[in-house]
Amino acid sequence: MTAVVISGTGLYQPPHTITNAELVESFNAYVDLYNAEHAAEIEAGTLTALTHSSAEFIEKASGIKQRYVMDKDGILDPKRMYPRLQPRSDDQLSILAEIGVEAAKKAMAAAGKTGADIDAVICSCSNLQRAYPAIAIEIQNAIGARGYGYDMNVACSAATFGLEQAVNAIKSGSASCVLVINPEITSGHQEWKDRDCHFIFGDVATATIVERADTATSAEQWEVLGSKLATQFSNNIRNNFGYLNRSEDSDPKARDKTFRQEGRKVFKEVVPIAAAHIESQLAPLGLEPTAVRRYWLHQANLSMNQLIVKKLINAEVTPDTAPLILDEFANTSSAGSIIAFHKYRADLAKGDVGVICSFGAGYSVGSVVVRKR
Numbered sequence: 618m619t620a621v622v623i624s625g626t627g628l629y630q631p632p633h634t635i636t637n638a639e640l641v642e643s644f645n646a647y648v649d650l651y652n653a654e655h656a657a658e659i660e661a662g663t664l665t666a667l668t669h670s671s672a673e674f675i676e677k678a679s680g681i682k683q684r685y686v687m688d689k690d691g692i693l694d695p696k697r698m699y700p701r702l703q704p705r706s707d708d709q710l711s712i713l714a715e716i717g718v719e720a721a722k723k724a725m726a727a728a729g730k731t732g733a734d735i736d737a738v739i740c741s742c743s744n745l746q747r748a749y750p751a752i753a754i755e756i757q758n759a760i761g762a763r764g765y766g767y768d769m770n771v772a773c774s775a776a777t778f779g780l781e782q783a784v785n786a787i788k789s790g791s792a793s794c795v796l797v798i799n800p801e802i803t804s805g806h807q808e809w810k811d812r813d814c815h816f817i818f819g820d821v822a823t824a825t826i827v828e829r830a831d832t833a834t835s836a837e838q839w840e841v842l843g844s845k846l847a848t849q850f851s852n853n854i855r856n857n858f859g860y861l862n863r864s865e866d867s868d869p870k871a872r873d874k875t876f877r878q879e880g881r882k883v884f885k886e887v888v889p890i891a892a893a894h895i896e897s898q899l900a901p902l903g904l905e906p907t908a909v910r911r912y913w914l915h916q917a918n919l920s921m922n923q924l925i926v927k928k929l930i931n932a933e934v935t936p937d938t939a940p941l942i943l944d945e946f947a948n949t950s951s952a953g954s955i956i957a958f959h960k961y962r963a964d965l966a967k968g969d970v971g972v973i974c975s976f977g978a979g980y981s982v983g984s985v986v987v988r989k990r
Contacts, residue, residue: 620830621784623839623987625728626959629719629822633689637672637682644815645669646695668812675816680919684819684947686804698809713746714755717800720824721760728826729834732761737792740768741779742799743950744806748860756798764792773915773977775951780985781844783827794828799952806856808875819947823955839987845898846983853879854978884921891976892928895984902986906930910965915975916943916953951975965989
């Protein structure tokens, strides 16, 4: 069986940063405007007044301290509260492809590859900006790759699901070098007016080169020992925005057309699902959870990640065991576990084993076990 390795990763970081303090100032200004506009209904008891947020609340609830975004002004405008992006003509590179290409270039450089070496591109993310042509094919064209490309979406688990498709393509012989792209402009589907979730997301793009071990030339390589995917239907994380909204004559700005979740239910249900999933994958590989040197997890919530790993190793969790990027990047959906892997792997020794795991809407969970060569 062909050995498969991850030979390079890349990260694109947007130009703008929003701190918790900046976000709270904008949100609270929006709340004051809303309450003033609806003062009569609030006084009559037919409408509930909105309440202020705070930086302390955000950090305690999530572990997030800031986030990167493609546009800052539109988000922080209390009369707008969502990004202000410029439309592009059909002959221009789309914004999702643009950030994907930037991440791809860095991954290709790390792996020592050119576009001509890549024969498949998978664009795997939580939100695609259009139905067709596929963003993956646009990226394929922009970097001069060969072969084929396609888009896929499994929400926050999209990266690990994409990695398994890349590994399977190589093992089946349909590709020898695959580029997996995770472009996430999550600020576009974030509900910035909702106190319970206005702080969760950030924008970013990641890229991973997956190839046959016998073609890899990079100084650092991670052999894929196995991957495992699972889904279980749940409505607790949902977004109803889609192309049929127009046919339904529904309000495109209605609350259900942006991200929403039942946070407490998600926490309670996903933690045991993710922990059991990882353990069940490690066992057939002859590995105990305590033998895993590092866990690179989806970055949704600090407490969630710590509890998942604690269930696995039955010990207190340190940043060395499960590194955190959530404080700087916030939740970047599918890209989060790849950012953690990208930034916190260089110190591991040859032979060390790690797990890349993502989980989210669906429910979905995907994990990839890797070993440093």
